[in-house]
Amino acid sequence: MTNYFNTLSLRDKLTQLGKCRFMENGEFADGVSVLKGKKIVIVGCGAQGLNQGLNMRDSGLDISYALRDAAIKEKRQSYKNAKENNFTVGTYEELIPSADLVINLTPDKQHTSVVSTVMPLMKKGATLSYSHGFNIVEEGMQIREDLTVIMVAPKSPGSEVREEYKRGFGVPTLIAVHPENDPQGKGLAQAKAYAAGTGGHKAGVLESSFVAEVKSDLMGEQTILCGLLQTGSILSFNKMLEKGIDAGYASRLVQYGWETITEGLKLGGITNMMDRLSNPAKIRAFDLAEELKEIMRPLFQKHMDDIMSGHFSKTMMEDWANDDKNLLKWRAETGETAFEKTPAGDDTISEQEYYNNGVLMVAFVKSGVELAFETMTESGIIDESAYYESLHETPLIANTIARKKLFEMNRVISDTAEYGCYLFDHACKPLLDNFMKNIDTDVIGKHYGEGEDNGVDNGKLIAVNKALRGHPVEIVGTRLRESMTAMKPI
Numbered sequence: 001m002t003n004y005f006n007t008l009s010l011r012d013k014l015t016q017l018g019k020c021r022f023m024e025n026g027e028f029a030d031g032v033s034v035l036k037g038k039k040i041v042i043v044g045c046g047a048q049g050l051n052q053g054l055n056m057r058d059s060g061l062d063i064s065y066a067l068r069d070a071a072i073k074e075k076r077q078s079y080k081n082a083k084e085n086n087f088t089v090g091t092y093e094e095l096i097p098s099a100d101l102v103i104n105l106t107p108d109k110q111h112t113s114v115v116s117t118v119m120p121l122m123k124k125g126a127t128l129s130y131s132h133g134f135n136i137v138e139e140g141m142q143i144r145e146d147l148t149v150i151m152v153a154p155k156s157p158g159s160e161v162r163e164e165y166k167r168g169f170g171v172p173t174l175i176a177v178h179p180e181n182d183p184q185g186k187g188l189a190q191a192k193a194y195a196a197g198t199g200g201h202k203a204g205v206l207e208s209s210f211v212a213e214v215k216s217d218l219m220g221e222q223t224i225l226c227g228l229l230q231t232g233s234i235l236s237f238n239k240m241l242e243k244g245i246d247a248g249y250a251s252r253l254v255q256y257g258w259e260t261i262t263e264g265l266k267l268g269g270i271t272n273m274m275d276r277l278s279n280p281a282k283i284r285a286f287d288l289a290e291e292l293k294e295i296m297r298p299l300f301q302k303h304m305d306d307i308m309s310g311h312f313s314k315t316m317m318e319d320w321a322n323d324d325k326n327l328l329k330w331r332a333e334t335g336e337t338a339f340e341k342t343p344a345g346d347d348t349i350s351e352q353e354y355y356n357n358g359v360l361m362v363a364f365v366k367s368g369v370e371l372a373f374e375t376m377t378e379s380g381i382i383d384e385s386a387y388y389e390s391l392h393e394t395p396l397i398a399n400t401i402a403r404k405k406l407f408e409m410n411r412v413i414s415d416t417a418e419y420g421c422y423l424f425d426h427a428c429k430p431l432l433d434n435f436m437k438n439i440d441t442d443v444i445g446k447h448y449g450e451g452e453d454n455g456v457d458n459g460k461l462i463a464v465n466k467a468l469r470g471h472p473v474e475i476v477g478t479r480l481r482e483s484m485t486a487m488k489p490i
């Protein structure tokens with residue numbers, strides 16, 4: 001097999017990268033009806049598998065789980081996930097032959113072996129679905145020509161796919177039909193119904209492509225969503241310790257700070273998050289973010305370039321072949337960091353205090369969201385897709401850090417995302433050495449400008465506000481959030 005993207009002409013690469021149509025709510029008027037009464041079998045009951053299945057069953061769909069023999073025999077967590085939620089569980093041989101839709105929600109590393117095992121059992125004319133384009137695009141998996149191949153990709157960790165659904169909302173979702181596999185022309189209708197079943201249509205659905213999804217998803221997860229939140233957590237915590245801030249307070253400020261400050265981002269964009277700061281703090285955060293963008297831009301561009309060329313995928317697949325040696329080593333090292341090993345103190349920190357004492361964290365979020373958006377759109381990803389993959393998903397990842405720090409984030413995200421997160425973190429921390437040398441507790445750990453006058457230079461404030469509101473991520477975000485009428489605060 002070869003990288004499908006690299007076999008395309010430049011013209012086709014650009015066409016598939018640029019496939020991104022925001023779907024109007026009215027296009028989902030039929031809800032799940034196309035899949036109603038159909039046998040839907042999910043392979044894998046992990047982060048995405050369990051949570052998508054719960055949502056789809058609650059939406060009235062017939063869901064069961066086909067697990068590998070070992071998972072059933074050893075009653076592994078995946079088996080418990082399904083049984084404890086009263087789903088039918090069976091082997092591939094028992095469930096796949098009668099399935100109308102087979103949803104592959106196993107780790108990307110396993111896709112070639114899983115699909116090779118499951119495909120011969122699938123009935124003629126059935127549909128195979130993915131939630132990430134890696135196997136089709138980066139590995140070039142070839143699917144039986146009578147089968148329809150679709151993708152329904154939530155731009156969210158599995159846990160929040162469920163939490164937002166339970167709030168009566170959903171998560172932004174990319175859907176696609178593999179152009180090489182749509183023999184009956186039913187792919188789009190089935191993908192729409194599946195997306196509606198997960199609640200994705202309430203947040204926003206883009207008619208996209210496997211190529212656009214995989215290239216944007218890898219970029220978002222490696223940089224702003226996981227990589228920079230990991231780097232920012234560790235650097236912010238270590239700086240506060242170095243400067244004598246109480247360790248428990250520092251741990252709480254970081255663990256719950258991302259969730260708090262990015263809730264403002266989710267509801268009102270970067271503009272709202274920055275407006276929660278005092279005038280002096282806003283200007284300070286803006287200047288810090290500009291400095292961070294200048295330092296980190298080459299690294300963001302390297303990640304984008306390595307994803308586009310297939311170099312990232314090749315590097316990660318070499319680790320797969322080496323029994324995940326690096327992934328497991330980096331996972332263990334992360335667990336040994338001071339931030340991970342220091343429990344959050346029982347201090348009471350008000351919502352506003354997270355902003356007042358976390359100016360550096362606000363700067364990390366602003367610089368990371370803007371850089372990821374800019375780098376993706378410069379490389380052919382469309383604004384709406386880049387928005388979902390950078391700004392909107394950041395608070396959803398921050399929710400996982402609030403639960404159980406970086407451990408929970410790296411547990412819930414895919415192994416693919418976790419691997420990319422570590423790559424970025426290892427490269428970014430040394431890049432920020434000099435920047436962090438000039439950081440003090442005024443911007444992390446203490447109330448910025450406390451007791452001082454709120455006065456600032458009008459010209460500077462006007463320029464900052466203009467730059468905030470004029471960034472393309474704010475323009476597209478304002479429009480997309482207008483359709484998120486069911487969005488709820490956490």
Ligand SMILES: NC(=O)C1=CN([C@@H]2O[C@H](COP(=O)(O)OP(=O)(O)OC[C@H]3O[C@@H](n4cnc5c(N)ncnc54)[C@H](OP(=O)(O)O)[C@@H]3O)[C@@H](O)[C@H]2O)C=CC1
Pocket residue numbers: 043044045046047048049067068070071076077078079104105106107108110113114131132153154155156157158159412413414415416
């Ligand atoms: N995690 C996330 O939030 C997101 C993930 N995705 C995509 O969703 C897909 C699933 O990812 P995710 O939910 O994180 O995966 P998880 O690692 O959470 O779950 C994987 C599931 O697959 C099973 N599994 C593992 N290895 C095999 C194998 N060789 N054969 C059969 N089953 C196997 C596991 O059960 P057991 O080991 O017990 O057999 C488990 O049930 C991936 O393509 C990912 O890129 C997309 C968006 C977000």
Ligand SMILES: CC[C@](O)(C(C)=O)C(=O)O
Pocket residue numbers: 154155156157158217220221225226397412413414416417
């Ligand atoms: C951000 C990581 C992710 O892409 C996701 C939750 O969307 C993943 O692969 O887990």
Ligand SMILES: [Mg+2]
Pocket residue numbers: 154155156217220221
């Ligand atoms: Mg993702």
Ligand SMILES: [Mg+2]
Pocket residue numbers: 132217218221414416417
């Ligand atoms: Mg991903």
